[in-house]
Amino acid sequence: MSGREFFTARTVSDALVEFRPSRRTTVESVPLAEALRRVPTADVITPGALPGFPRATVDGYAVRAVDTYGASEGLPSYLGLVGSVRMGSAPTVAVPPGGCVAIPTGAVLPEGADAVVMVEHTGETMPGTIEVTRPVAPGAGMVRADEDVAAGAVLVAAGRPLRAPELGLLAAAGVTTVQVHARPRVAIISTGDEVVPPSTLTLAAGQVRDATASALAALVLDSGGEPVVAGIVPDDRGALEDALGRALAHADLVVVSAGSSVGNRDETAAAVAALGTIWCHGLAVKPGKPTLLADCAGVPLIGLPGNPLSALVVFRLIGVPLVWRLAGCEAAPPEPSRRARLSRDVASAAGRLDVVQVAVGDGSAEPLFGPSALLSVLTKADGYIVVPEPATGLDGGREVEVILYR
């Protein structure tokens, strides 16, 4: 019974490297206000150089740098003030040799100038004459017209999720819509004769409300996907095949919580086998062993273990990177993490990845043990640590990297 079940067990590392469907979502155009963490389908080239004009970065006087050479507190350079530049306007005067023009931070450098002296290093001792007490080099106190972005440069790269600064740079360049991958539609199917909707007020004996679908939907949202909660299917081969078929027709990824008992998992595996190719049935991870990965005519499918804790552990490891990849991003953005000292020994088996929930306090990581049937183990956890596949455990007292939940 249990021997048959895991006939094609694989490691998590293998799954991450080899179970990489080529499917990508379609292209859509979104305004900047909706583009956070969306993934551009192509490099976006700037329509022009930025800032687009030589620009003062300090308040002061536009000068020819050569006119300030040798200036000091004791022996200032005296420059004739020939005018001023207004913010947001073209300069109306040029800087002649021996002259200067007053300029605010952000304004256009006038013709003739190649530097700006900070107002702190100047004085106007006589009206119309500015004394400069420090020399400046060409380029000081300013940025060149193409110093932020050169003409023809890439503003944002294909395949990298857009962050706040990229949105700012696109706005600065006048790019107000971006071509991005559509959010991957992730169908979430729950199975099990004992599972009822969360809205069920009174449970009959042996019934449990569907916890996994709500939690998975949150992880899908977090990875930039669009969860489509498809409901609960009874442990019946025909009903299961129907539900999977409907989901596969519209989804970019299908996730099915495959029930908790061996019988239920067998039904799910049989239904999946009828619709696609099973890549693995059994994953060398604890918790999460009864995981099934399949390819159904190009649509990836994940059969998750029945208990919510295991299901969430596996979806974080395997599902989250898959959702990002479907959206055109090969490497998922980083998760928060921190270093902590493991408070006691954690055992593992070589060849198996162990995911251990931990509570973090005061620099130490306390492993939370308990049956993986308990959701409260997860709600008490601040994050998890991983015991890698080759290791047989981690010694208490050693420093570990805790992946933090946010």
Add this chain to the structure above:
Amino acid sequence: MSGREFFTARTVSDALVEFRPSRRTTVESVPLAEALRRVPTADVITPGALPGFPRATVDGYAVRAVDTYGASEGLPSYLGLVGSVRMGSAPTVAVPPGGCVAIPTGAVLPEGADAVVMVEHTGETMPGTIEVTRPVAPGAGMVRADEDVAAGAVLVAAGRPLRAPELGLLAAAGVTTVQVHARPRVAIISTGDEVVPPSTLTLAAGQVRDATASALAALVLDSGGEPVVAGIVPDDRGALEDALGRALAHADLVVVSAGSSVGNRDETAAAVAALGTIWCHGLAVKPGKPTLLADCAGVPLIGLPGNPLSALVVFRLIGVPLVWRLAGCEAAPPEPSRRARLSRDVASAAGRLDVVQVAVGDGSAEPLFGPSALLSVLTKADGYIVVPEPATGLDGGREVEVILYR
């Protein structure tokens, strides 16, 4: 001019401790599907214990543990099979002394049983008789009716953003809507005669498109707030007071990018002073010195430096925790981070916090220098490091904590 400007400069640490407005957003009720990272306004108490019934966690046989004591491969216990439990149904038989009942993972433990023997440690050598080859202790292979959550226990705590597992636990308990703080409305006002909307196709001399508002809106979304982009206001005291007044009437937090020149910043400070109390004007941080913090009749206001890089640095340090606090969460969720080796020396001044953008590759953090007027410094950065206020710099080669952008 510059002496007057920073008359009430404060440190970032002071600002984080002392600039803590008491305002909190109102309460609203949201379904679980919209509750990710929302902050509950009160502890949510479970309507009942979970799982609610003693539940098998393995496939096997429900037994009285005492009947298995001493069992071994060589000398099994023989138990009479009196029936089976169906998934999701009440058991119809009890376990008598010397008897057992077949049970799948997740089903209700029948009366009389206090443990479940895994099927792997049993055999049915004669029809109707199960041989058990390993002893089990009471409580093995099962969870108690209140082992996940006890009656009257707190499911999720007030003030802590809801994560995926909490949503799962709420669903399991039948709680399908949650009372949470409304998303803080963050008004974003841009100022500056040179600033034009991002949609402006052709720029006149000296004009720049508004990059800061788009980037700030993204950071507000990221911190659970609702950005309200209020547009661009010219450098005019009256226009500024009008715009601030309108924003203060509807927002939980007002953010104004205070322009790049000293003159522009003075206008902003004067307009803010007319509407509230300035808590500080000048923050000991680089970049970001010309920051203004004010309280306008209970609504906090942040005056940000004019250049986008400084504005984003300050909003991350000061604004993000403020948005979380307005939503009832005292400690913002963790940012991703990683350790890396600093590739070269970074200078700082004691008493000032330095925020240095870095590119991370292969375990090393390479500081990105360049005028803070350049947005491309930020788009090249993978994150930033902080040189704390007391330090005068960081030596190249030392390990640093990089806060990663996501």
